[in-house]
Each structure stands twice: as structure tokens, then as C-alpha cells.
Amino acid sequence: MASPCNVAVLISGNGSNLQALIDASSESNYRVAAVISNNPEAYGLQRAAAASIPTVTINHRDFTDRVSFDRALIAALENLHPDLIVLAGFMRILSAEFVQHFAHRIVNIHPSLLPRYPGTNTHQRAIDAGDSEHGASVHFVTEELDGGPVIAHAVVAIQPGDTAATLQQRVHAEEHKIYPQVVSLFASGRLRMRDGKAWLDSDELPANGIRLE
Numbered sequence: 001m002a003s004p005c006n007v008a009v010l011i012s013g014n015g016s017n018l019q020a021l022i023d024a025s026s027e028s029n030y031r032v033a034a035v036i037s038n039n040p041e042a043y044g045l046q047r048a049a050a051a052s053i054p055t056v057t058i059n060h061r062d063f064t065d066r067v068s069f070d071r072a073l074i075a076a077l078e079n080l081h082p083d084l085i086v087l088a089g090f091m092r093i094l095s096a097e098f099v100q101h102f103a104h105r106i107v108n109i110h111p112s113l114l115p116r117y118p119g120t121n122t123h124q125r126a127i128d129a130g131d132s133e134h135g136a137s138v139h140f141v142t143e144e145l146d147g148g149p150v151i152a153h154a155v156v157a158i159q160p161g162d163t164a165a166t167l168q169q170r171v172h173a174e175e176h177k178i179y180p181q182v183v184s185l186f187a188s189g190r191l192r193m194r195d196g197k198a199w200l201d202s203d204e205l206p207a208n209g210i211r212l213e
């Protein structure tokens with residue numbers, strides 16, 4: 001891969017993970033080459049502009065269906081030639097066509113220890129289940145929502161008295177640490193998706209991925 005690795009980050013909102021990726025990139029082997037948002041109001045667009053990173057807004061409301069929105073997204077990304085597509089709080093479900101188009105080159109961060117709690121409301125679900133541990137996962141994206149092979153977990157202990165809000169805060173802080181590490185592993189060529197699994201160097205990663213902090 002040409003160095004540094006060109007990363008396109010897809011966002012829908014605040015973009016604190018985008019910020020963590022931008023901040024870490026100056027001393028890393030990847031660069032955030034572009035930021036795409038489906039939401040024109042996303043604060044992350046301002047973060048990108050402040051870092052002089054080109055932005056593209058493709059408002060899903062301008063499209064009648066998911067397939068046509070995804071085709072516009074594919075076209076925009078094709079212009080940018082990213083080595084890796086990083087979903088960072090991107091709140092649209094991607095079509096099979098999109099996932100296949102960029103197969104093995106899309107990662108996502110999710111606020112739970114996958115495979116536990118795909119979908120939404122993860123912090124409350126972990127508390128309600130009486131779990132002692134919770135956290136965040138980075139995984140390769142497949143057609144199954146939050147179902148692709150896990151690359152890394154960051155684990156957070158659930159304390160007595162935790163609420164969804166307090167837990168979310170601690171999980172978010174962990175996300176900011178692990179996402180740049182995973183992108184850097186991909187950029188170095190050490191991390192790959194093959195045969196539906198995540199691989200680090202010559203090792204197939206276990207179902208929980210690697211533990212990062």
C-alpha cells in the first residue's frame with residue numbers, strides 16, 4: 001500500500017472518534033484524506049474543516065431509497081480512492097452492494113463487546129443484563145449489521161450505580177484510544193480480512209479480537 005494509507009471517515013454526528021483519528025494521524029502511518037457525512041449539520045464536518053480535511057455531504061433525505069443513496073456514496077468514495085473506509089458514528093445501514101464494493105476495506109466501531117448487543121441502546125442493555133464488563137468493539141463490516149469479524153475489544157468494568165450515561169462516557173473514552181490503533185494496524189498491512197475472518201500478521205483473530213487499551 002502506498003504510504004501513508006488514505007482513510008475516508010464516514011460520520012453522521014458529533015465526530016469525537018473522527019477527532020481522535022485526526023489527532024493520532026500526525027504521528028501515525030495513515031491520513032484522514034476525506035470526511036463524508038449524510039447529515040449536513042454534523043459537528044464532525046466542522047472538526048474536519050478545522051483540520052483542513054476535505055468534506056463531502058450526501059444527504060440521505062435527497063434520495064428515495066437506500067440503494068440510490070449508497071450508489072452516490074460509492075461514487076463519491078471512488079473519487080477519493082481510499083485504502084480504508086472508517087465508519088465513525090455513521091448512522092445509516094449500508095446496502096449489500098456498498099459492502100461488496102468495498103469488501104474487506106470497511107471498519108466500524110460499536111459501543112458494546114460484540115457479539116453482545118448489536119444494534120442500539122447497548123449501555124442500558126448491558127446494565128439490565130447485570131453484566132460486570134462492557135466496552136467497545138472495532139470490527140470489519142459485512143452485510144450483517146454489527147456482525148462482521150471483531151478486530152479489537154476495549155473493556156470497561158461496570159460499576160455499581162452506573163447509568164447508561166456514565167457508562168457511555170467511559171466507553172467513548174476507550175473508543176478514542178482504540179480506533180486509531182486499529183486503523184494504524186490496517187495501514188501497516190498487519191491487519192486484514194480474509195475468508196470472513198480478521199487476521200493479524202499470520203494469526204486468525206479469535207471471536208473477541210485482540211484486547212486493546
Ligand code: GRF
Pocket residue numbers: 013014015016017018088089090109110111136172175
Ligand atoms: C460511538 O459511540 C460509536 O461507537 C457509535 O457511534 C458513536 C459515535 O460517536 N458507532 P462520535 O460521533 O464519534 O462522537
